[in-house]
Amino acid sequence: MFYFGGCHCGKITFEVEGEFTQAIDCNCSLCRRRGGLLAFVPRGSLRLKTSVENLSTYKFNKHVIQHHFCSTCGTAPFAEAEDKNGEKGAAINLRCLPDFDLDSIEIIKFDGKGYQ
Template structure:
């Protein structure tokens, strides 16, 4: 299935292919504050459909491995990008930014990132 999503103002819009069968809620210092529900897909299954320009912000912290992508206009975190343990590019999509899905029907796994 192909999904469309965006930040609040629409300056970062994307399409992602796959099946949302689970989301992850992490309690690390950044995820807890953002409140994201993350769906992990190979980065090749996600396409940014708006121009990647100076409006796209990238935040790196801790080990500087995960690129936390956000809109500099509205502040919404759309996704993150990082390699998986085998080195394959992965996108962590904030499913709260995807249009037309029923969030309460997506099973959520809670991850203790605070302890890692």
């Protein structure tokens, strides 16, 4: 299934393919402030429709995850990282898919407190 996603103002838009049945609600020092619901896909399942230059990026802790956000509206639609094998993946903030029914999925609490 394909979903449209993006930030609030439209400076960042994308299409993502996935069958989302659950999402991660993480309590790390970043996520507890930002409040996204994350689902993971291979990076190839995410197609950015706006310029990559429109992405602002924040890194913390080990600096292995690129937490992208919009510098205009402040929303954070997705993050990118590589796994141990060098495979590129994306963590989609399902809250940034306007047509996705968040009540249809299971929310899994992830204890990320160790990730300062």
